[in-house]
Amino acid sequence: MAKQEKLAEPTIKIVKRKTDWRAYFKRYWQLYALLALPLIYLFVFKYVPMTYVQIAFKKFMLNKNKQINVWTMPWAKNNGFQYYIKAFRDRDFLYALRNTLVLNLKDLIIGFPAPIIFALILNELPFKGYKKVVQTIAYMPHFLSWVIIGSLSLQLFAQDAGMINMLLEKMGFEHIKFISESSNWVRTYIGWGVWQSFGWNSIVYLAAIAGISPDLYEAAAMDGAGRFQKMWHITLPGLKPTIVVLLIMNLGYIMGGGMERPMALYNNLVMDKADVIATYVYRVGIRGSQFSLTTAVGLFQSLIGVILILSANFVSRKLGERGIW
């Protein structure tokens, strides 16, 4: 038996062909030439700053030639964690951390379902032309900058000259401090976020709805399903994969967020609930020149962001949905 098995061993060897590099490059150098510029860009503007994150663990100072050299700066106290300790003892940072999480979470809770509902509503419209017009109008806010939205917010919600408060006064009600009282401000902040994004974010869902087979609706109509039954039993299940992927990904960005939106909307009276990490880093770091402290804060935010996004992707794949890569 043993002998026979030995005979059955394959006699063909798979030879790995050796690449003739010179011939290869002669043929393909153009592709590498095209890639050169983008890759250099990414290296300089994305990877070089990554080496700068060590400032978070070092005492920031210029070298003898008044230049920045991150490699020669001395290490910070407490094994380099001096600035993390400082950050977590800083009330402003803790507020910013809390606000980042709270505002993003509220954004998600209110802002995530809005485009889904809007897409479902649009799908029920009986007139094609009207649907087109509504869509075009709903995409409009996405094209406005946050500065403009900030000024719209003032125009509408200001204490005296804001349109809403003018109306309230006319109808005999008290003024409402929409933007000068923190918890109201949070509501307007979330509201403007929804206003700006619901139309744009509905595009993906509308595309997914367009991909649902019309046969399903016809069959359901035969069985006597009403409008909402079709919505619940056909459209929503059809949207489920898209919803799951986008929800998980959005959860991954819960620590993120730029400074343009809060900065355009906030004011001095509501800083306790409006100051987020991005604005804190700008104010304390770039304006206040506390580079080590704010690099530490930024690194903290980036790392948590990466962990969240990677685990979101992992979960998304575990659920049998497409990951983001």
Added chain:
Amino acid sequence: MKIKSKKAVIGDWVFVLICLIVSLICVLPMLNLLAKSLSGSEALVRNEVYLIPKGLNFDAYEQVFRNQKYVWSFVWTVILTVVCTFVSLTMSTLCAYPLIFERLKGRNAINVFITITMFFNAGAIPNYLLMQKMGLLDNPLVLIIPSCLSVYNMIIMRSFFYGIPDSLRESAEIDGANFFQILWKIYVPLSKPVMATLALFYAVGRWNGYGDALMYVKEEKFYPLQLYLFNIMNNSNKMEVATQEGFSSPGLAASMKAAVVMFSTIPILMIYPWLQRFFIQGVTLGAVKE
């Protein structure tokens, strides 16, 4: 086609009504702003302007056009936007095109190299210090170069390129075309839809962005329009600044502010409806991601 029941027809009209309300909510803030920009200063001071201008006049717009600083900021932003869009589109194409060749050695490594930058960002301060070290602070190039490639947009373009049949480039290769020629003669002409989409994304990003300028640019003559507006809005309660900027009375100041904002928004509002078909395709391509 079945004739709809009475209940279904009423239901349809409920949805029509909801959409009408939603559209109004989208438009009303802009209408209010427009009305303010066209109103007389007395009506504004007395808080009488809602959606229809009172004491219709174009003084505010006239003042805006006479304001050299503002006009320059507008022109400068147009220049910036055009240059940025062109540079970014070129960079995206350069990056996306070679990556569709499966034969390209090191393709996986390059893809990883690119993808990492999507997930890990060094943060605002390291970026700022890099700009400082490269001498880009207060240099107008800082508004162009650091943001000249969006990996996200590049991926949209790559997805589009994947959709172009391989047989096209293979037959071109057999006919002796080199890779530059294939890009220029086949891929670029066939990619007009995705180019339009990304041009819109890049242009809107530059036109609307002010965060980078706020961090990196101190010299006023290089302020893009949005930063200029941001400064006006943030100094709104300081009268001295208002008069410095050419607002002579509080009423005119209010209508001028509205006019400035209106005028800065109009270019984009004029363009986006015509590109709707393209950006819908772009968003959908971005969601698919290979």
